[in-house]
Amino acid sequence: xxxxxxxxxxxxxxxxxxxWHDKALWFVRHKRDNISHSLPEWxxxxxxxxxxxLHTITHLAKYLEEFEANAKKLGVHVHWASNAAEHNEIVxxxxxxxxxxxxxxxxxxxxEECHLNPHLEAAGMEVVDTDxxxxxxxxxxxxxSHIVLPAxxxxxxxxxxxxxxxxxxxxxxxxxxxxxxAARQHLRENFLAADxxxxxxxxxxxxxxxFVVCTNEGNADLGTALPNLHIACMGIEKLIxxxxxxxxxxxxxxxxATGQPITTYTSHFHGPKPGGEMHIxxxxxxxxxxxxxxxxxxxxxxxxxxxxxxxxxxxxRSGGHSYQSxxxxxxxxxxxxxxxxxxxxxxxxxxxxxxxxxxxxxVKIDLHHQLLTWRREIYVRGxxxxxxxxxxxxxxxxxxxxxxxxxxxGIARKALRVMPRWMIYNPLNSWxxxxxxxxxxxxxxxxLYKKRKRP
Amino acid sequence: MPRIGLFIPCYIxxxxxxxxxxxxxxxxxxxxxxxxxxxxxxxxxxxxxxGCVDAAVPLAERMIEIFAPYExxxxxxxxxxxxxxEHYSDMLPLSNAxxxxxxxxxxxxxxxxxxxxxxxxxxxxPYKVGLHQSCHGLRELxxxxxxxxxxxxxxxxxxxLEQMKGITFADLNxxxxxxxxxxxxxxxxxxxxxxxxxxxxxDHYESGTxxxxxxxxxxxMHLDGLNRRQPKPVAVMHIAQILAGRxxxxxxxxxxxxxxxx
Numbered sequence: 001x002x003x004x005x006x007x008x009x010x011x012x013x014x015x016x017x018x019x020w021h022d023k024a025l026w027f028v029r030h031k032r033d034n035i036s037h038s039l040p041e042w043x044x045x046x047x048x049x050x051x052x053x054l055h056t057i058t059h060l061a062k063y064l065e066e067f068e069a070n071a072k073k074l075g076v077h078v079h080w081a082s083n084a085a086e087h088n089e090i091v092x093x094x095x096x097x098x099x100x101x102x103x104x105x106x107x108x109x110x111x112e113e114c115h116l117n118p119h120l121e122a123a124g125m126e127v128v129d130t131d132x133x134x135x136x137x138x139x140x141x142x143x144x145s146h147i148v149l150p151a152x153x154x155x156x157x158x159x160x161x162x163x164x165x166x167x168x169x170x171x172x173x174x175x176x177x178x179x180x181x182a183a184r185q186h187l188r189e190n191f192l193a194a195d196x197x198x199x200x201x202x203x204x205x206x207x208x209x210x211f212v213v214c215t216n217e218g219n220a221d222l223g224t225a226l227p228n229l230h231i232a233c234m235g236i237e238k239l240i241x242x243x244x245x246x247x248x249x250x251x252x253x254x255x256x257a258t259g260q261p262i263t264t265y266t267s268h269f270h271g272p273k274p275g276g277e278m279h280i281x282x283x284x285x286x287x288x289x290x291x292x293x294x295x296x297x298x299x300x301x302x303x304x305x306x307x308x309x310x311x312x313x314x315x316x317r318s319g320g321h322s323y324q325s326x327x328x329x330x331x332x333x334x335x336x337x338x339x340x341x342x343x344x345x346x347x348x349x350x351x352x353x354x355x356x357x358x359x360x361x362x363v364k365i366d367l368h369h370q371l372l373t374w375r376r377e378i379y380v381r382g383x384x385x386x387x388x389x390x391x392x393x394x395x396x397x398x399x400x401x402x403x404x405x406x407x408x409x410g411i412a413r414k415a416l417r418v419m420p421r422w423m424i425y426n427p428l429n430s431w432x433x434x435x436x437x438x439x440x441x442x443x444x445x446x447x448l449y450k451k452r453k454r455p
Numbered sequence: 456m457p458r459i460g461l462f463i464p465c466y467i468x469x470x471x472x473x474x475x476x477x478x479x480x481x482x483x484x485x486x487x488x489x490x491x492x493x494x495x496x497x498x499x500x501x502x503x504x505x506g507c508v509d510a511a512v513p514l515a516e517r518m519i520e521i522f523a524p525y526e527x528x529x530x531x532x533x534x535x536x537x538x539x540x541e542h543y544s545d546m547l548p549l550s551n552a553x554x555x556x557x558x559x560x561x562x563x564x565x566x567x568x569x570x571x572x573x574x575x576x577x578x579x580x581p582y583k584v585g586l587h588q589s590c591h592g593l594r595e596l597x598x599x600x601x602x603x604x605x606x607x608x609x610x611x612x613x614x615x616l617e618q619m620k621g622i623t624f625a626d627l628n629x630x631x632x633x634x635x636x637x638x639x640x641x642x643x644x645x646x647x648x649x650x651x652x653x654x655x656x657x658d659h660y661e662s663g664t665x666x667x668x669x670x671x672x673x674x675x676m677h678l679d680g681l682n683r684r685q686p687k688p689v690a691v692m693h694i695a696q697i698l699a700g701r702x703x704x705x706x707x708x709x710x711x712x713x714x715x716x717x
Binding site: 004005008009012013015018019022026033036037039040042043311313314317318348349350351352353354355356358359360368372373375376377378379380384388389392393395396398399400402405409412413430431433434435436437438439440441443444445446447448449450452 | 463465467468469470471472474475476479491493494495496497499501502503504505506507508510511513514517542545590591593594595601602603604605606629632633635636637638639640641642643644645646647648649650651652653654676677679680681683684709
C-alpha cells in the first residue's frame, strides 16, 4: 500500500487545488479562532472538558453499565458489539426483523469505521446517507475526506456534475443554493420512504440513559421522526457522566468544529417515540485496547470536532484521502495505527510535529506527543524500513565520537564546496529538488571557537 | 556571573558557525561566563523523532554528562531545548541528573528575558523583520502565546527585538503556521514540506518582510533553501545574529536550472 507521502505528493502536484483545499480549511480554523477568542473562559472549558472525559473513560465500565440500565428504563433496546462485524450483524438483524428495505442514515463516523453500508447493501437494503456532504461522497462512491466536512475536497462545480448525473439537476449548474435545494427535495423523498433511521451519537449520558445527536441540517431529526425504527450506533467512548456536563461539550464542539456557537440542531433522545422502537448499539472495535494503553488512552476523549484536521498544515495540503484511514488527520493518525499498525505505519510520520493540533483540541489530547510515541512504537514493532533506521543508527554512532563527528563534518562540508552542482543536486537528493542546501563554511563553529580562545 | 555551558546544535556548528558566535557574543555582553564544551555533538532529536529511541539514548546520556559542570545550559534553538526539556523524560529513567539538566537548560531568548531579565537591548536594526515562530519554541517551550490558545499575549523573541532602534515587524496573514521543516519530515514528506515552506515565504513576501528571522536555524535553513530559488529572496538571519548587532547581508539567488538540475 502506498504510504501517506506518496499520496500527498499527488495531491500537492495539483498546486491550484491543493491551495484551494488549504484555504477552505484555514477559513474554518480562522472562524474557530475568532469564536474561541471571544470566550475568556475558553481554556478553562478545555481543561474541564478534558478532566471530565478522562474521568469518564477511566471509569468506563461503571458508566457504561449505568447508561445501559438507564436506557433500558427508558424502553431502549441496548446491544453490545465487540467489533465491526458484530456491530454490522446486530444492525442487519434488527433491520431484517422489521422487514426494512430502505434506511436513512445521518452522519456517523462509527458506521464508516465498521463499513456498515456495504454490509446492509449486500443484504439487499438501500442505505441513503442524509448529511449533504455524506450524500455527495456516497453518490461519488467515495469515503468522506473529513469527519465534519465529508465533501470538503469536492468543488461546487463537481457537486453540480454529480447531481446532474444522479439528481437530474441542470447541466453545468454550480450554484450552492440551487444544488442544496435539489438535494433537499431528493432527500425528502428518501426520508418519507424510509423504513428505519440510523444515527450516530455525539454524547451518551450515563445518568439518564439518553443521548444527544448534533447536526447542522436536521437530518438526524427527520430521519428518526418519520420511520418508527431508530437505531443509534455509538462508540463506547462517547459517554459523559451526567446532563450537567453536556453544555461544556456542546459549547466546545461547535466552536471547535466550524466556529459556530452551537450546532443548528442539538437533539436529545430519551427513549423511543410513542409507537416506535429504539435501539442503541454500543461498539468497542478496538477502543478497550486503547483504553488499556497509558500512552494513548486520552485519544478516547476525542469528541470528533475535526479541529485538528482544519489546523493541521499537512492535512490541509494533502487531503483526507491521503491518510487511507476512516478518520484522517492528526487524531486519525493515532487511531489508525491503533487499529492496524502495519497498514497505517506511515501516518505518524505525516506530521511536522508542529503541535497546532494539540493547541486547538477542545479536550486537550496531546496529539502531537502521541504521534511521536507512535513513531517509537512503529520502530519497536519492526515496522520502520531499514532505509529509515539504518541512517539513524550510523548517525548515532558518529555523534558518540566527537572527533569522528568533527572530522566527518569537515569532509562533508569540503565535499559540498568542491563537488559540481549536478553531483550534489542529484535525483536522490530530495532536499535539493526545490531547496538549496546551506552554503558550507570552511570552518565549523568549534573551529572558530578554538581560534577565538587562543588568539 | 552565571556560568553557562553553550549548547550549539550540530547543524549550527557545521553550517551556521556565525549563529554560534553571535549567541556567545550576546551572552558575554550580558556578563555571562560562557564555555563551549567540545565533547558535545547532537542532542539526539533526529533519532528520537524518527522513533529510533535506542539510537537517541546514548546521545542524551552524553549531553547530561557533558553539561553537568555548568550552572545553566543555553542554546540558540527552541527545538533542541524542547528535546531536552520535554522529551528526554520519555526515553531516560527519571534521575536527579536528568531533572537538573532539564531545569537548567534554556533557549536563548527565554534565558535573556526570564533568567537574565534583560530589558534593554543595544543596537539598531532599521529593517522590517518577519518573525517566524518556530513550533517547538512556541508550543513546547511556550516562548510566545500560540494563535490557537486564549490568554494574555506575550512573545519573548519579539520583546527583545522590539528594544532595537528602527526595527519594525511584518504583519503576517498566518502568524504562527509551521514552515514544514520538521526534521526528517522535510525529506520524507518533501512535497508537503516544500509547499508549507513556500506558503510561509509567500506570506512574508506579501507582508513586506525584509529580514526573515526565527529562534531556530533549522526552520530558516529550510525556508532559506526555498527562498534562494525565488525571484526576489529576502535576507535570512537567526535572532541571535540580530541581537548581536549583525546587519543583513541578503540571500543570494540561485538559478537552479543553470546548475544542471531540472
